[in-house]
Amino acid sequence: MNLNNNRIKIITVLALMIPFLLLSSISEAQRKTGRGATAGSTNEALFKGIENEVVLPMLRHLPQQYGGRNVPAADGRFLYDLILENGYTRGLEIGTSNGYSGLWIGLALKQNGGELVTIEIDPRAADEARDNFAKAELDDVIEVITADALEGIPNVPGTFDFVFIDAHKPEYYDYFRLIRDRMKTGGAITAHNVTGRDRSMANFEEAIQNDPGLDTEIFSRHTMSVSLVKDE
Numbered sequence: 001m002n003l004n005n006n007r008i009k010i011i012t013v014l015a016l017m018i019p020f021l022l023l024s025s026i027s028e029a030q031r032k033t034g035r036g037a038t039a040g041s042t043n044e045a046l047f048k049g050i051e052n053e054v055v056l057p058m059l060r061h062l063p064q065q066y067g068g069r070n071v072p073a074a075d076g077r078f079l080y081d082l083i084l085e086n087g088y089t090r091g092l093e094i095g096t097s098n099g100y101s102g103l104w105i106g107l108a109l110k111q112n113g114g115e116l117v118t119i120e121i122d123p124r125a126a127d128e129a130r131d132n133f134a135k136a137e138l139d140d141v142i143e144v145i146t147a148d149a150l151e152g153i154p155n156v157p158g159t160f161d162f163v164f165i166d167a168h169k170p171e172y173y174d175y176f177r178l179i180r181d182r183m184k185t186g187g188a189i190t191a192h193n194v195t196g197r198d199r200s201m202a203n204f205e206e207a208i209q210n211d212p213g214l215d216t217e218i219f220s221r222h223t224m225s226v227s228l229v230k231d232e
């Protein structure tokens, strides 16, 4: 009788533990792979070292409010690290949108004592970016120009050691032609959505791969090309 009771108790306890064990092993797997994260619970490592209480929530949440046109946080962080590691100080961004990638780029350039010019064709998006940069206290280092980049780039004076292209894909090659000879040695021309599969930007991809003065690498995880300007 007692033996049977004990068996029933053990079976009941085991049955109750199964869902708990299953749930905890799933969440451990999700933690390791980063999958299953809900919007806003992005991998904390992406924001390491960024402690500003105003900027941090913007970096975490702005893309979710903007219908997927912003770079993912991981790509913003990639650019941020690239700028810090290389000490870049004069940046140009083509395709501002609401300023999300500009926040990452501007934060890094500010730490290097540098500045960013960013060009956006859509006046509403440009205004939104200006508001976001002001809120993040980056308006002293970021200038937003409302213009078609093809007309705006020639009006921006000086040279650049960092360029980020993220506007109209069929125009990537034209933006590239406008900035190529204005790059400093050691500088980086970066471009988003470079996959090698989009025919509309094939001329750009060929140009960065075949230019003897550039050392180009494609970071497929970020769909990003990085072309470093060689010392010639």
Ligand SMILES: C[S@@+](CC[C@H](N)C(=O)[O-])C[C@H]1O[C@@H](n2cnc3c(N)ncnc32)[C@H](O)[C@@H]1O
Residues within 6 Å of the ligand: 069, 070, 071, 094, 095, 096, 097, 098, 099, 100, 101, 102, 119, 120, 121, 122, 125, 147, 148, 149, 150, 166, 167, 168, 171
């Ligand atoms: C993918 S969104 C940029 C996203 C932004 N880099 C980010 O991650 O936050 C592309 C932007 O390029 C702008 N754009 C398209 N063609 C342009 C041009 N010729 N000159 C300037 N901006 C342009 C669009 O209006 C749009 O806001």
